[in-house]
Amino acid sequence: MAVANIQVSETPLVLYAxxxxxxxxxxxxxxxxxxxxxxxxxxxxxxxxxxxxxxxxARELYGYAAKVEGKDNDExxxxxxxDVRQYRNLLLVEQPNGDFAQxxxxxxxxxxxxxxxxxxxxxxxxxxxxxIAAKSEKESAYHLRHASEWIIxxxxxxxxxxxxxxxxxxxxxxxxxxxxxxxxGERSLxxxxxxxxxxxxxGRWLKTxxxxxxxxxxxxxQNDWMQQGGRSGRHSEHLGHLLSELQSMQRIFPGLTW
Amino acid sequence: MVTVLDSELRQRAWDAVASVVDPEIxxxxxxxxxxxxDVVLDGDQVEVAITPTYSGCPAMNxxxxxxxxxxxxxxxxxPKVRTVLSPAWTTDWMSExxxxxxxxxxxxxxxxxxxxxxxxxEQAVACPQCGSDKTELLSEFGSTSCxxxxxxxxxxxxxxxxxxx
Numbered sequence: 001m002a003v004a005n006i007q008v009s010e011t012p013l014v015l016y017a018x019x020x021x022x023x024x025x026x027x028x029x030x031x032x033x034x035x036x037x038x039x040x041x042x043x044x045x046x047x048x049x050x051x052x053x054x055x056x057x058a059r060e061l062y063g064y065a066a067k068v069e070g071k072d073n074d075e076x077x078x079x080x081x082x083d084v085r086q087y088r089n090l091l092l093v094e095q096p097n098g099d100f101a102q103x104x105x106x107x108x109x110x111x112x113x114x115x116x117x118x119x120x121x122x123x124x125x126x127x128x129x130x131x132i133a134a135k136s137e138k139e140s141a142y143h144l145r146h147a148s149e150w151i152i153x154x155x156x157x158x159x160x161x162x163x164x165x166x167x168x169x170x171x172x173x174x175x176x177x178x179x180x181x182x183x184x185g186e187r188s189l190x191x192x193x194x195x196x197x198x199x200x201x202x203g204r205w206l207k208t209x210x211x212x213x214x215x216x217x218x219x220x221x222q223n224d225w226m227q228q229g230g231r232s233g234r235h236s237e238h239l240g241h242l243l244s245e246l247q248s249m250q251r252i253f254p255g256l257t258w
Numbered sequence: 259m260v261t262v263l264d265s266e267l268r269q270r271a272w273d274a275v276a277s278v279v280d281p282e283i284x285x286x287x288x289x290x291x292x293x294x295x296d297v298v299l300d301g302d303q304v305e306v307a308i309t310p311t312y313s314g315c316p317a318m319n320x321x322x323x324x325x326x327x328x329x330x331x332x333x334x335x336x337p338k339v340r341t342v343l344s345p346a347w348t349t350d351w352m353s354e355x356x357x358x359x360x361x362x363x364x365x366x367x368x369x370x371x372x373x374x375x376x377x378x379x380e381q382a383v384a385c386p387q388c389g390s391d392k393t394e395l396l397s398e399f400g401s402t403s404c405x406x407x408x409x410x411x412x413x414x415x416x417x418x419x420x421x422x423x
Contacts, residue, residue: 045399127344
């Protein structure tokens with residue numbers, strides 16, 4: 001049943017687009033797992049809608065990565081025919097949904113970052129990335145509002161919801177550092193005005209988190225030890241399981257179309 | 259040289275394309291929505307530029323197909339549809355006519371987008387059924403990417419609100 005993995009020539013710009021595409025696809029897929037299982041109908045629709053936005057963003061970014069690479073790859077091959085070690089997403093987004101609090105805390109950490117990140121990327125010297133940013137920025141702002149309201153409701157809710165939200169924050173905190181990490185290739189894109197230096201966003205990201213956490217009566221961890229690896233393909237055991245589901249049709253029936 | 263004939267031809271192409279409706283909100287044409295950005299005529303070849311409402315909006319593929327069909331029916335062969343992302347679509351591009359049609363269809367039209375960034379900002383959305391402003395948000399997300407679910411406290415009817423974006 002196997003179909004061979006594609007090879008990708010990861011120049012700095014290809015890799016840059018691919019990493020952000022992988023973030024959006026994997027988180028979008030995780031959220032889609034709630035479809036039909038969310039605690040209430042409104043949230044079922046909310047999480048599916050957010051998943052749709054993220055998968056839409058992933059498609060634009062994959063399309064651009066393929067175009068820049070200029071080989072035989074396209075958005076579908078990039079999504080369906082790379083194995084775990086070729087995926088470049090943040091460890092944060094591949095973490096399992098857990099309970100509702102864990103899903104929303106993961107979403108909150110990510111959206112608080114992408115809200116700032118895409119707004120800054122609207123000034124990228126790369127016209128395509130700037131255009132994708134202008135689209136994604138609006139969606140991220142909405143996602144952040146949704147997640148923030150839930151963090152407050154859970155944190156300032158019952159003893160049970162508070163404990164779950166606090167537990168999720170502590171569990172996921174160590175995966176947030178990777179959002180601010182930069183390697184040599186990305187540094188060259190930052191210097192060229194194509195990419196944004198994420199370090200410049202960290203202060204405002206923390207401010208968003210602490211404002212919401214305060215209102216939610218939740219505490220942010222002081223611990224600053226951070227786990228990394230996703231950006232270079234060293235993933236947790238969870239991603240392989242996710243991909244086996246996401247890719248199963250294209251692996252069994254190569255080139256399948258609807 | 260642009261001739262009268264060319265501008266008539268372009269108008270005919272524009273009219274054909276502008277009549278295509280959103281498959282999810284069939285009272286709105288893509289011109290009302292602001293999704294239709296441009297129609298360019300090169301000889302007898304037509305190229306249409308559209309912009310997506312939301313990144314993942316599944317209606318876009320359908321809209322592109324409907325545009326091609328509309329142009330073929332109007333006698334323009336092998337038209338091209340191009341997606342442009344920039345400038346990003348905003349509900350501010352929705353026409354007054356579009357807003358009126360939405361309200362008549364039972365969907366509250368989008369407000370001006372200036373308040374969008376207010377993280378916990380209060381919004382006042384008038385009920386499209388009875389006009390009351392005693393309404394409340396039920397869910398930030400609705401049946402499609404572009405809508406939220408509200409309810410009217412006066413006439414007790416739930417309604418869709420076309421989110422400002």
